[in-house]
Amino acid sequence: MKATFGAGCFWGVEMNFRRLDGVTDAAVGYAGGHTENPTYRDVCGHGTGHAEVVEVDYDPSRISYQQLLHAFFEMHDPTSVNRQGPDVGDQYRSVIFFHSPEQQEAAEQTKAELDASGSLTRPIATSIEPAPTFWRAEDYHQRYIEKRGGHGGCAIR
Numbered sequence: 001m002k003a004t005f006g007a008g009c010f011w012g013v014e015m016n017f018r019r020l021d022g023v024t025d026a027a028v029g030y031a032g033g034h035t036e037n038p039t040y041r042d043v044c045g046h047g048t049g050h051a052e053v054v055e056v057d058y059d060p061s062r063i064s065y066q067q068l069l070h071a072f073f074e075m076h077d078p079t080s081v082n083r084q085g086p087d088v089g090d091q092y093r094s095v096i097f098f099h100s101p102e103q104q105e106a107a108e109q110t111k112a113e114l115d116a117s118g119s120l121t122r123p124i125a126t127s128i129e130p131a132p133t134f135w136r137a138e139d140y141h142q143r144y145i146e147k148r149g150g151h152g153g154c155a156i157r
Contacts, residue, residue, distance in 0.1 A: 001060050003068050004031060004097035004131050006051035007076035008084025011144040013054045016075045018143075022063025026056050028144075029136045031097055038135055043091045052091050055134045065103055069110045072096065078114075079122035094124075097131040104128060 007013045010028040017026045030038045033049030043050045056068060076084055078094045096111075098104040107128045115124050136142075 001058055001065070002099050002131075003056045003058060003065060003103065004053050004099070004134060005056065005068075005072045006032070006053040006093055006095040006097070007072060007078075008052070008092045008094075009087050010052040010054055010137070010141070013052075013075065014143070015145045016071065017054055017056050017068075018146075020058075020063055020068070020071060022059050022061075022067075024057045024059055026054050027134075027136055028052065028054055028141050029134050030091075031055075031132050031134050032095060032129065036133075036135075040138055040141065044089070046089055046091070048091075050091060050135070051093050051095050052137075053095070053097065053134070055136075065106055066110065069096070069107060073110070073114055073126075078111075078124045078126045079120055081125045094126040096126060096128045098128060099131045104130075 014026045014028050017023050030043050030050035031053045032051045035042055035048035038048045038050050042048050082090050082093050084092050096107045098107055111124050111126060
């Protein structure tokens with residue numbers, strides 16, 4: 001099954017999802033904008049409307065979508081608008097792109113529960129939207145941190 005998340009700079013997000021037992025693959029890319037076949041340069045130029053995202057392939061017999069949601073909310077600051085650490089811009093927004101009504105319901109419920117828990121100092125800014133076309137990022141972005149020996153990267157909790 002597929003799940004798609006935007007949680008800031010996609011390199012660290014991809015690495016963190018790949019570490020989860022039950023995640024069978026993860027790819028970085030762009031989604032949620034209006035430009036077809038965007039490049040990294042296009043997205044960084046803030047004119048595409050795309051977010052940096054990770055498309056996660058997972059085995060639901062080994063990891064649930066709910067577990068992926070919890071990992072997503074733990075790996076970044078979901079209260080921050082268009083920013084994660086020093087990375088600023090709409091491409092770094094917090095977003096869940098759902099692939100089914102069940103994913104939408106789970107995402108909305110998890111977000112509401114976390115907001116109501118009082119564990120965060122501000123309201124959650126994460127948007128929940130239908131999954132649009134996923135545009136795979138350039139090859140040099142795939143497994144970027146792994147290729148650099150675990151170094152390099154971006155702001156991620």
